[in-house]
Amino acid sequence: MTNRANELDAAGEDIIHLGIGDPDMDTDESIRDALQLSLENGRTHYPPLAGEPALRSEIASHCSDFYKQDISPGQIIVFPGCQTALFATMQCLAEAGDEVILLQPTYATYPAVVAACGASIVYASLKPDDGFRLHIEELAALVTDKTRVILLNSPSNPSGVVFTRAELAALVRLCLENDIWLVSDEVYAALVYDGEFTSPLDIEGSEHNVVVLRSLSKSHAMSGWRLGWTISPVLLAESLAELSQPMLFGVSQFIQDAAISALRNTDKIVPVNRERLHRRRDVLCERLTQIPGFKVFHPAGGMFALVDISAFECDGETFANQLLDATGVSVVPGFAFGESVANCIRIGFCQETDQLIEAARRMQRFADTYFDKKRFQKKKRFQKNAWQQLSSRLVGTTSMLFDLVFPKSANDGLQCAAK
Numbered sequence: 029m030t031n032r033a034n035e036l037d038a039a040g041e042d043i044i045h046l047g048i049g050d051p052d053m054d055t056d057e058s059i060r061d062a063l064q065l066s067l068e069n070g071r072t073h074y075p076p077l078a079g080e081p082a083l084r085s086e087i088a089s090h091c092s093d094f095y096k097q098d099i100s101p102g103q104i105i106v107f108p109g110c111q112t113a114l115f116a117t118m119q120c121l122a123e124a125g126d127e128v129i130l131l132q133p134t135y136a137t138y139p140a141v142v143a144a145c146g147a148s149i150v151y152a153s154l155k156p157d158d159g160f161r162l163h164i165e166e167l168a169a170l171v172t173d174k175t176r177v178i179l180l181n182s183p184s185n186p187s188g189v190v191f192t193r194a195e196l197a198a199l200v201r202l203c204l205e206n207d208i209w210l211v212s213d214e215v216y217a218a219l220v221y222d223g224e225f226t227s228p229l230d231i232e233g234s235e236h237n238v239v240v241l242r243s244l245s246k247s248h249a250m251s252g253w254r255l256g257w258t259i260s261p262v263l264l265a266e267s268l269a270e271l272s273q274p275m276l277f278g279v280s281q282f283i284q285d286a287a288i289s290a291l292r293n294t295d296k297i298v299p300v301n302r303e304r305l306h307r308r309r310d311v312l313c314e315r316l317t318q319i320p321g322f323k324v325f326h327p328a329g330g331m332f333a334l335v336d337i338s339a340f341e342c343d344g345e346t347f348a349n350q351l352l353d354a355t356g357v358s359v360v361p362g363f364a365f366g367e368s369v370a371n372c373i374r375i376g377f378c379q380e381t382d383q384l385i386e387a388a389r390r391m392q393r394f395a396d397t398y399f400d401k402k403r404f405q406k407k408k409r410f411q412k413n414a415w416q417q418l419s420s421r422l423v424g425t426t427s428m429l430f431d432l433v434f435p436k437s438a439n440d441g442l443q444c445a446a447k
């Protein structure tokens with residue numbers, strides 16, 4: 029869908045891109061300056077595999093503040109983004125014969141990551157009816173002696189759900205009791221608008237079996253820089269660093285130097301980005317909820333709103349294609365995140381508010397046209413039915429009158445005459 033939108037854009041169509049999860053904000057100048065300085069200082073050589081010691085220390089200190097607990101540099105391994113951190117983690121934790129539980133709706137890349145390590149996927153479908161909440165009994169019923177990892181994402185892409193402390197405490201307990209790793213993708217941890225963010229790391233006992241994945245992509249508007257990390261028990265961190273050798277040979281020194289600057293400027297950068305996205309979420313969701321046929325799952329965090337479009341009597345893919353053709357608004361069909369949300373579309377709010385307002389206006393017109401057409405067709409069907417009823421009544425009345433005027437015997441006679 030995004031490719032088709034890009035092609036239409038390149039062909040000169042007026043496209044509004046609400047499919048991608050890439051903040052439109054530029055990376056802060058202080059970070060770009062740090063990169064420049066690093067290059068001038070000749071920081072262009074092979075880096076240590078686990079990450080530059082200075083960056084690992086900076087991340088450990090940043091995360092100790094964020095999670096309000098002691099996190100040591102030895103628990104941190106630097107990767108090019110959260111996605112690579114996830115890939116490496118799954119390679120270390122699961123293999124053929126193991127089962128990995130994914131919560132559906134699930135981030136689109138997860139199934140391929142699990143497939144790449146040879147493990148089987150078991151889906152735990154979170155229900156749209158109760159806002160995709162986590163019910164531990166349902167999850168527990170899927171656990172077998174082969175279950176090796178449960179992969180969590182909060183705030184969730186695509187649902188925008190932020191799991192509560194109670195949900196996560198039950199999940200951590202389930203994992204501890206069954207010797208399961210809990211991998212927590214927290215790429216949107218700094219982008220929570222309603223309520224509080226809680227990580228499984230905040231739950232007692234989690235230091236044994238939880239791996240957290242973070243990056244600067246969303247919080248610091250640095251998606252193209254490719255800088256993320258894992259927080260894990262030290263033993264696993266050592267395996268991750270070993271894997272980094274055949275897989276990556278480390279992350280560019282100058283990117284890591286810029287990342288130190290990004291983390292040191294967090295208080296200046298992140299609140300501004302979060303406030304901007306918060307406002308965009310409010311502007312978009314307020315308008316989406318007014319569109320007929322749109323059932324919006326209000327996102328508490330992240331960059332996306334998931335919308336159930338079943339009222340349009342088609343699946344999310346058909347809807348997204350027709351919406352793109354008719355209005356130039358590009359969104360992602362729900363099936364990219366699993367069967368359970370195939371009747372949904374995901375709408376991003378990474379663009380400026382005027383773009384979001386214009387996109388909502390186009391979607392409103394699209395929905396109005398659809399329902400006007402439906403009403404017209406219904407009216408036409410009603411008129412047709414009414415006419416059929418009227419004409420059959422007319423035929424009945426005419427034949428009654430005919431029978432009255434021409435009694436049966438005369439009628440027979442007339443028919444005979446007609447022959």
Ligand SMILES: Cc1ncc(COP(=O)(O)O)c(C=O)c1O
Pocket residue numbers: 049108109110111112135181185213215242243244245251255256
């Ligand atoms: C849930 C989730 N995890 C991971 C990623 C990838 O993040 P990164 O850019 O840090 O690799 C994304 C990107 O959109 C995401 O939405």
